[in-house]
Amino acid sequence: MTETKDKGSxxxxxxxxxxxxxxxxxxxxxxxxxxxxxxxxDPVITEIQDWNRYxxxxxxxxxxxxxxxFESEVVRRNVPWLTADAVASINFTPLHELDGIITPNGLxxxxxxxxxxxxxxxxxxxxxxxxxxxxxxxxxxxxKRFPRENHVYFxxxxxxxxxxxxxxxxxxxxxxxxxxxxxxxxxVKLKTLLEEAGVKTNGKWVLPEGADASHMxxxxxxxxxxxxxxxxxxxxxxxxxxxxxxxxxxxxxxxxGNMWVKWLRRLEVGDQPWHHREETSKxxxxxxxxxxxxxxxxxxxxxxxxxxxxxxxxxxGKGPLVISGLAWSGNGRIKRVDVSIDGGRNWTTxxxxxxxxxxxxxxxYLDIDWDGSELLLQSRAMDEHGFYQxxxxxxxxxxxxxxxxxxxxxxxxxxQKDGTVENVExx
Amino acid sequence: xSKLVKSLALTSALVASAMVAGSASAGDAAKGEKxxxxxxxxxxxxxxxxxxxxxxxxEIYGRAAGSIEGYKYSKAMIAAGTDGLVWDExxxxxxxKKPKDFVKGTKMAFAxxxxxxxxxxILAYLATxxxxxxxxxSDSSSAEPTAEKEALQTAAATSAPTxxxxxxxxxxxxxxxxxxxxxxxxxDIRPDGQGLPVGSGSVADGEPIxxxxxxxxxxxxxxxxxxxxxxxxxHDTLTDDRPEKTIGSYWPYLSTVYDYVRRAMPFGNxxxxxxxxxxxxxxYLLYLNDIVDDEEFVLSNENFLEVRLPNEENFIPDAxxxxxxxxxxxxxxxxxxxxxxxxxxxxxAILDVxxxxxxxxxxxxxxVD
Numbered sequence: 001m002t003e004t005k006d007k008g009s010x011x012x013x014x015x016x017x018x019x020x021x022x023x024x025x026x027x028x029x030x031x032x033x034x035x036x037x038x039x040x041x042d043p044v045i046t047e048i049q050d051w052n053r054y055x056x057x058x059x060x061x062x063x064x065x066x067x068x069x070f071e072s073e074v075v076r077r078n079v080p081w082l083t084a085d086a087v088a089s090i091n092f093t094p095l096h097e098l099d100g101i102i103t104p105n106g107l108x109x110x111x112x113x114x115x116x117x118x119x120x121x122x123x124x125x126x127x128x129x130x131x132x133x134x135x136x137x138x139x140x141x142x143x144k145r146f147p148r149e150n151h152v153y154f155x156x157x158x159x160x161x162x163x164x165x166x167x168x169x170x171x172x173x174x175x176x177x178x179x180x181x182x183x184x185x186x187x188v189k190l191k192t193l194l195e196e197a198g199v200k201t202n203g204k205w206v207l208p209e210g211a212d213a214s215h216m217x218x219x220x221x222x223x224x225x226x227x228x229x230x231x232x233x234x235x236x237x238x239x240x241x242x243x244x245x246x247x248x249x250x251x252x253x254x255x256x257g258n259m260w261v262k263w264l265r266r267l268e269v270g271d272q273p274w275h276h277r278e279e280t281s282k283x284x285x286x287x288x289x290x291x292x293x294x295x296x297x298x299x300x301x302x303x304x305x306x307x308x309x310x311x312x313x314x315x316x317g318k319g320p321l322v323i324s325g326l327a328w329s330g331n332g333r334i335k336r337v338d339v340s341i342d343g344g345r346n347w348t349t350x351x352x353x354x355x356x357x358x359x360x361x362x363x364x365y366l367d368i369d370w371d372g373s374e375l376l377l378q379s380r381a382m383d384e385h386g387f388y389q390x391x392x393x394x395x396x397x398x399x400x401x402x403x404x405x406x407x408x409x410x411x412x413x414x415x416q417k418d419g420t421v422e423n424v425e426x427x
Numbered sequence: 428x429s430k431l432v433k434s435l436a437l438t439s440a441l442v443a444s445a446m447v448a449g450s451a452s453a454g455d456a457a458k459g460e461k462x463x464x465x466x467x468x469x470x471x472x473x474x475x476x477x478x479x480x481x482x483x484x485x486e487i488y489g490r491a492a493g494s495i496e497g498y499k500y501s502k503a504m505i506a507a508g509t510d511g512l513v514w515d516e517x518x519x520x521x522x523x524k525k526p527k528d529f530v531k532g533t534k535m536a537f538a539x540x541x542x543x544x545x546x547x548x549i550l551a552y553l554a555t556x557x558x559x560x561x562x563x564x565s566d567s568s569s570a571e572p573t574a575e576k577e578a579l580q581t582a583a584a585t586s587a588p589t590x591x592x593x594x595x596x597x598x599x600x601x602x603x604x605x606x607x608x609x610x611x612x613x614x615d616i617r618p619d620g621q622g623l624p625v626g627s628g629s630v631a632d633g634e635p636i637x638x639x640x641x642x643x644x645x646x647x648x649x650x651x652x653x654x655x656x657x658x659x660x661x662h663d664t665l666t667d668d669r670p671e672k673t674i675g676s677y678w679p680y681l682s683t684v685y686d687y688v689r690r691a692m693p694f695g696n697x698x699x700x701x702x703x704x705x706x707x708x709x710x711y712l713l714y715l716n717d718i719v720d721d722e723e724f725v726l727s728n729e730n731f732l733e734v735r736l737p738n739e740e741n742f743i744p745d746a747x748x749x750x751x752x753x754x755x756x757x758x759x760x761x762x763x764x765x766x767x768x769x770x771x772x773x774x775x776a777i778l779d780v781x782x783x784x785x786x787x788x789x790x791x792x793x794x795v796d
Contacts, residue, residue, distance in 0.1 A: 079782055084644070084654035085480050087468070088694070114691065122589075127604050129613055134595065135604040141590035142600045168775040175781060196596045207615060213697045215690040217615060266612050274617050277687040281678050284742065290665040292677075296745040300753075310775075338759070343769035347761045376769060380759065388759050390752035398750040402670055406747070414771060423775035427767075 073097070076107060079175060082163070087115035088214075090157065092178030095304070095326065096312040101182055101354055101361045102152070105236050108181035110243045111157055114213030117263045121247040124211070126193075126231070130269035133198030140247055143231065146188040146196075151230065151253070152360045154328045156180040156299045158256035158283055161407035164392070168423040171310040176411060176423060177302075180328070182361040185251050187232030190225050193267070203269040207276075208250045211265035218259045219273035220252065224297075228253045228359075231264065254330030254359040255297040256405070258283050288400025299330035301389050302408040303337055303364070303381035314419030318372035325350075327362045329383035334362040336382045341368065343376030343412065343426045344391070350379070375415035376426055392425060459552025462545045465643070466537070468695025472556050481535060487514050489559030492530070503532025516561060519553070520546055536652050538643050616686040620732050623685070627727030628707025630714040636704050637711045640693040649673070649715040659715040665741070675716030679739040681731065685709050 040046060067074065078091040093109040110116075121140045129135040157179035163169050170176050194206070199222070206225045210216040220229070230251035233240060240246040245262025252259045258278055273279070273295070285293040305325040308314050314321060323341075327334045333356050338347040350364040364379070382388035392409030414424040463472070469480035476483040482498040493500040493508035507530050512518060522529040523546060525539040540546050554560030591602040616622040638647065646652050649659030661671025670676075674684055689705045691697050700708070710726035713719045713734065726734070747753060775781065 077782060079780075081654075081780065084656075085469075087480065114694070114697070127608065127612055129604060129609045135609055136596075136601040137591075137604045137608060138601040139590055145590065145600050146598060167773040169778050169780055171775045171781040192597075196598060196600065198596070209612070209615075213691070213695070215697065217686075217690070268613060268615065270617070270621075272617060272619065274615055274686075275680050275683055276615070277683055277691075280680065280683050280742075281672065281674075286665060286670060286672070286677075288666065291741050291743050292665075293745050293747075294742045296747065298747075300747065310781075338761070343765075345763060345765045345769060347759070347764070376771075382759070386756040387748075387753055390750075394750075394752040398752070401668075402665075414774070424771045425773040426769050427772040 071097075074107065076109060077174060079163075079170070088113050090159075090179060092174045093181050094174050094311075095178050095180070095306045096173050096309050098306070099324065099363065101326075101363050102236065103181035103183055103361075105183065105238065105241050105244070108155075108183065108235075108241070108244060109157070109179050111179070111257065112212070112214070112243070112262075113216055116243045117210075117212035118242060119211060119247060119263060124247050124263075125265060126248060127266045128193060128197040128269070129266070130207075131200040131203035131271060132194075132269050133200065136197045138193075140233065143188055143193075143233065143248070146192050148186055148188060149230065150184055150186050151228075151251075152182060152184045152355070152357050153251060153253045154180055154182040154299075154359060154361045155251075155257045155260055156302075156328070156330075158258060158296070158299070158405040161409070162404045164409075165396070165401045165403060165407055168425050171423050173304050173306050173309040173411070174311060177304040177326075179257070180326075180361070182328075183235040184237070185230055185232040186234035186237070187230040187251065190229035190231055190250070190267075191227075193231060194225065194269070197269075199269055202271045205270045205273050207266075207268040207270060207274050208259075208261040208264055209266040209268070210245075210261045211263040216258075216261050216278065217274065217276045218261060218278055219276070219295075220259060221273075222269075224252065224255070252297075254299060254332075256283065256299060259297065283405060285399065285403040285405050287403065296406055299328070300406060300408040301327070301329035301331065301334070301381045301383045301387050303327035303334075303379040303389060304411050305339070305377050305379050305413060308377070308415055308419070308421050309413055310421045310423055313421050314370070314415065317419070318370050321368050321370040323350075323366040323368060323377065325364050325379050327352075327364055327379070327381035328360065329381065329387070330359060331383045331385050331387060332358045333384045334381055335384045335386075337362070337364040338380045338382075339364075339366045340378040340380075341375045344378050344410070347380065372417055374417060375413075376424075377413040377415060377421075378410050380410055454547035454549070454551025454554075456548070456551040456555050458544075459548035459550070462540070462549045463552055464696045464699070465540075466549075469535075469537075472553065476556075484553055485556045486558065487519070487553055488516075488557035488561075490514050492518075501530075501532050501534040503530050504534075516550055519550060523549070536643060536655075614686075614689060616682045616689075618680040618682045620682065620728070623682075623728040623731055624702040625728050626702040626706050627725050627729075628703045628705070628710055629725045630707075630710045630719065630722045632703075633707035633709070633711025633714070636700070637708055640696075640700070641708065644694060649712065658712060662717075662737075665738075673716065674712055675718060675737065677738050678736055679742050681709065681713070681734050681736055684712060685731075 074094050074097040076091040076093060078089060083089040090111040091109055093103060093107055098107070124140055126138045126143065127136070160179035161176055164176055204222050206220045206222060207217055208220060231248060232251045233248050235241070235244060240249055245264065248264045250259070250261045250264050279294065285296050287293065303325055305323060306312070307322070307324045323339060325337070327337045334352065337350045337352065339350045340347045348366060350366040352362050352364050354363050356362055380389045389408055389410055395407065395409045412424050412426050414422045470482070470484050471477055471479055472484040476485050478495060478498040482495040490513065491508045492512040492514060493505040523540050526533050526535045526537055540549065592599050593602050614622070644652055644655035645658050649657065651657035657671055657673050659673050659675055661673040661676035664671045664676060678684065685705055688708055689700065693699065706726050710719070710724055713726070714722065714724070718734065718736070
């Protein structure tokens with residue numbers, strides 16, 4: 001089977017990969033001819049193209065820039081059968097099309113419970129009430145006068161992978177893992193705002209509430225609220241998108257996305273949790289015993305290979321192949337990602353590239369020389385606390401198949417000889 | 428165009444269209460606008476209306492059934508249009524009375540309008556957005572409030588302070604919330620009864636309120652329509668292959684029902700029910716779940732805490748990190764980790780439920796809501 005690259009000597013193995021490619025010569029793969037050499041030469045080189053001769057658009061053709069027309073496939077997608085109605089539904093980030101660790105704002109998956117509220121920032125208020133010395137109201141301009149911080153965090157829906165508990169269902173990491181995004185938030189620490197109102201000594205919980213038609217609420221323990229939560233108004237440097245809670249949202253790093261209340265309008269301090277709908281009827285994990293775990297907030301270590309994957313098959317035939325993926329953990333940094341190309345029998349540690357930030361997506365790569373044989377690709381993340389990603393069968397053994405939420409089991413992609421990829425499970 | 432000229436032009440355009448359209452027969456468009464709240468979760472009408480769950484309803488009079496481009500109709504609705512169904516007062520009346528009888532196979536989940544007055548009023552309201560609607564003498568009142576509301580909002584915006592400072596606090600930013608402001612937004616209820624408003628409602632009171640406001644999605648008996656949530660039944664199913672997690676079978680606390688209905692229901696018309704209505708609906712949901720069996724049962728803030736839901740004891744703390752795969756924290760195996768040959772045991776391609784893969788219409792297993 002295909003050899004994995006020796007990570008100790010990247011330049012050497014790069015050279016040997018190139019050599020291997022030369023050895024197989026032009027025979028490479030039939031059908032891959034777009035850039036193949038011809039006797040006369042490649043026409044995009046030998047002939048003058050329109051874009052070589054004629055002028056393009058001037059500045060201001062698109063005052064807010066848009067992606068190239070050739071990237072029209074790079075969009076969020078939904079799974080219509082999952083929910084009753086698009087206004088209380090979800091769509092998925094096209095992870096297979098992205099690289100690096102930052103998700104572009106327009107591609108961050110959406111989850112709404114009452115549609116996207118459209119709120120003029122002048123009409124938005126944030127109230128703090130309950131067990132505080134002084135109940136307060138802030139305008140957006142008030143909030144922007146507090147000291148600010150910037151942090152990159154992933155946001156993952158607790159139900160990411162929820163459709164895969166009983167087995168492989170959806171062909172594409174967009175659908176199996178796309179309820180996650182990773183952006184840089186700008187905002188004020190929740191702690192700063194709570195201190196401004198003065199939390200009474202018996203204040204142990206915070207209830208954030210949204211201004212949209214669902215009036216989303218969740219109970220957040222005070223310890224987390226004072227630790228790293230943010231009240232944010234910018235993502236990736238620009239205002240939050242309406243579908244991400246414009247003008248204001250809560251950021252609860254490493255914890256399930258449902259708690260990151262959008263269109264945030266109120267923070268109530270209390271001495272007990274509220275046990276509201278989204279933390280009782282939903283976002284509780286039903287076990288095979290009939291018992292249900294509640295307040296399962298942390299998103300466990302997880303990873304997925306984004307390319308190759310079912311929506312991103314191998315189109316270039318054998319030879320150098322970049323295996324690329326994402327890893328993350330709600331506990332902190334990712335320490336290591338191991339990749340298997342043989343269904344979990346043998347593992348090679350992948351290379352983490354770029355920033356390694358706490359509670360952020362991490363990008364990993366494994367560069368291999370594909371011999372064209374079938375592969376069973378898997379990735380396994382380990383976080384800085386030593387927790388590593390379990391297999392799907394380990395999760396099922398511990399919880400049964402009715403949990404819906406917190407499925408962080410190891411994903412298997414079956415790469416066939418022609419480069420097509422399928423979502424499978426292995427025994 | 429200056430702002431003033433623009434708004435004048437808008438107002439006159441609305442008035443003009445209202446004059447042309449008038450309103451259908453005896454209906455009152457202003458009352459119809461209220462009835463339309465039942466439709467608003469799925470349908471938009473008016474300036475810039477777009478298709479939502481249902482098609483937009485501008486120029487509905489004279490429109491062939493199933494003809495809005497870009498909206499994904501049921502096959503039945505497209506066939507009806509092809510067979511010559513055009514929306515007019517008569518066909519709309521028949522359709523809205525019992526949608527599923529008039530167009531068998533329509534995907535509109537709405538059960539139908541029962542009251543004749545509601546029907547006349549909603550037709551009058553829709554007529555104000557249709558140039559081809561039959562005219563009558565009565566006036567449309569839907570145009571002016573829009574302009575009025577805009578004016579009010581502008582006024583509110585200019586008078587609102589952009590930033591506040593105060594004595595005290597660490598930074599002295601923001602201002603003290605008034606009691607009225609806190610009361611307006613703080614409507615949350617806890618299992619210990621904190622937040623329950625004074626009020627009451629009976630099972631018998633709840634039945635018609637539920638039927639009018641809830642049954643369109645949740646079914647007459649809480650059985651759920653389509654993929655909308657099931658509210659009743661499901662007892663002893665939590666260990667089944669397909670558990671039914673209802674208020675009676677799963678929810679731990681009744682306070683959650685009151686809180687959620689009051690804050691978010693009916694879907695698309697939140698905060699429209701009175702506190703007594705919410706007590707009545709909550710009582711009716713207890714009845715649908717066989718937790719009370721007397722139709723005269725009255726639920727109030729006085730007796731609320733006496734009612735316990737059967738599944739309360741089955742909620743336990745998070746114990747994920749005691750599961751063997753996490754508890755061990757051992758170095759994972761790297762070489763020759765599996766003795767048996769590795770075989771594919773399951774393939775997504777066999778189910779074929781991936782969107783845009785020919786699998787759009789088939790439903791997979793699971794839900795995220």
